[in-house]
Amino acid sequence: MKKFISFLFMFATPGLAVATPVDNFWSLGIDKLETRTQAGGDQFNVAETSFEYGDDDKRLLIKSVYEYSVEESAVEKFDSIVGIKFPVSSFYDAVVGARIDTPDGEDQYHGYFGMQGLAEQFIHVGGGISVSEHPSVKFGAEYEGLITNWITLTPSFEMTVPLKDNPVRGDGAGGARTEFGVRLSYDVLDRTIAPYIGVHQERLFGETAALARSDGKATSKFFTVIGVKLLF
Numbered sequence: 250m251k252k253f254i255s256f257l258f259m260f261a262t263p264g265l266a267v268a269t270p271v272d273n274f275w276s277l278g279i280d281k282l283e284t285r286t287q288a289g290g291d292q293f294n295v296a297e298t299s300f301e302y303g304d305d306d307k308r309l310l311i312k313s314v315y316e317y318s319v320e321e322s323a324v325e326k327f328d329s330i331v332g333i334k335f336p337v338s339s340f341y342d343a344v345v346g347a348r349i350d351t352p353d354g355e356d357q358y359h360g361y362f363g364m365q366g367l368a369e370q371f372i373h374v375g376g377g378i379s380v381s382e383h384p385s386v387k388f389g390a391e392y393e394g395l396i397t398n399w400i401t402l403t404p405s406f407e408m409t410v411p412l413k414d415n416p417v418r419g420d421g422a423g424g425a426r427t428e429f430g431v432r433l434s435y436d437v438l439d440r441t442i443a444p445y446i447g448v449h450q451e452r453l454f455g456e457t458a459a460l461a462r463s464d465g466k467a468t469s470k471f472f473t474v475i476g477v478k479l480l481f
Contacts, residue, residue: 272304273302273303273304274302274303274304275300275301275302276299276300276301276302276481277298277299277300277481278298278299278300278479278480278481279296279297279298279477279478279479279480280297280298280299280478280480281295281296281297281476281478282295282296282476282477282478282479283295283296283445283474283475283476283477284474284475284476285449285472285473285474286472286473286474287470287471287472288471290320291318291319291320291470292318292319292320293316293317293318293319293325293472294316294317294319295314295315295316295317295476296313296314296315297312297313297314297315298312298313298315299311299312299313300312301334303334305336306335306336307333307334307335308333308334308335309331309332309333309334310330310331310332310333310334310344310346311329311330311331312329312330313327313328313329313330314326314327314328314329315327324351326351326352327350327351328348328349328350328351329348329349330344330346330347330348330349330361330363330377331346331347331348331349332344332345332346332347332361332363333345333346337364338366340366340367340368341364341365341366341367342364342365342366343362343363343364344361344362344363344364344365344377345361345362345363346360346361347359347360347361348360348361348377348379350418352417352418353417354417355417357381357382357383357415357417357418358381359379359380359381359383359384359385360379360380360381361377361378361379361380362377362378362380363375363376363377363378364376364377368390370392371392371393372390372391372392373390373391373392373393374388374389374390374391375388375389375390376388376389382413383411383413383414383415383417383418383420384411384412384413385409385410385411385412385415385420386409386410386412387407387408387409387410388407388408389405389406389407389408390405390406390407391403391404391405391406392404392405398436399435399436400433400434400435400436401433401434401436401443402431402432402433403431403432403433403434403445403447404429404430404431405428405429405430405431405432406427406428406429407427407428407429408425408426408427408428409425409426409427410423410424410425410426411423411424411457414456419457419460419461419464419466420456420457420460421455421456421457421459421460422456423455423456424453424454424455424456424457424458424459424460425453425454425455425457426451426452426453426454426457427451427452427454428449428450428451429449429450429452430447430448430449430450430474431447431448432445432446432447432474432476433445433446433447434478440480441479441480441481442477442478442479443477443478443479443480444475444476444477444478445474445475445476445477445478446473446474446475447473447474448471448472448473448474449471449472449473449474450469450470450471450472451469451470451472452468452469452470453468453469454468
């Protein structure tokens with residue numbers, strides 16, 4: 250399974266959108282395709298992709314986050330959401346479906362209920378709850394600040410809080426995982442291709458941090474980032 254995922258990642262394609270004769274459309278985008286490098290030499294290849302198919306009232310949504318450890322030559326994380334996306338207001342959409350998590354060991358499956366949209370000051374926000382034997386809550390926010398017509402500074406924040414212990418993932422109930430990043434991108438072609446550089450930090454808190462320390466793992470990691478964003 251993980252070898253197959255690695256194969257797909259190697260052949261990730263740029264995003265694109267195509268209309269169909271029945272007013273449906275499909276789109277495929279890569280929000281992040283990057284390499285994260287830690288000061289100690291650890292390196293990860295990361296891809297965040299999204300696929301949508303449907304019309305303005307409802308769409309099939311598939312979102313995936315993939316992390317590959319170069320040092321260990323292994324998939325570190327593969328997390329996907331498959332669901333139906335539909336508008337609930339002028340600026341927000343709901344998502345109902347399933348989330349599939351493939352950590353080390355047995356895959357985990359969850360029911361998923363989420364919301365995403367545009368808040369005040371043009372801040373993109375999103376979040377959801379995963380319902381299963383190992384429930385969790387996730388929230389994220391991102392802001393694209395235009396420095397010039399071609400240069401954009403994008404800070405982002407994401408927090409995941411497990412509601413119960415999840416030993417397979419190394420999560421302790423209530424112990425948050427956070428990710429904070431700042432990326433500076435340059436628009437090469439009408440906002441469809443945007444290479445970027447930046448920094449990215451991951452931190453663990455509470456019981457999750459305690460579990461990491463007991464296994465001899467770091468509770469805070471800082472990376473430099475280089476990558477490209479592909480949106481069509």
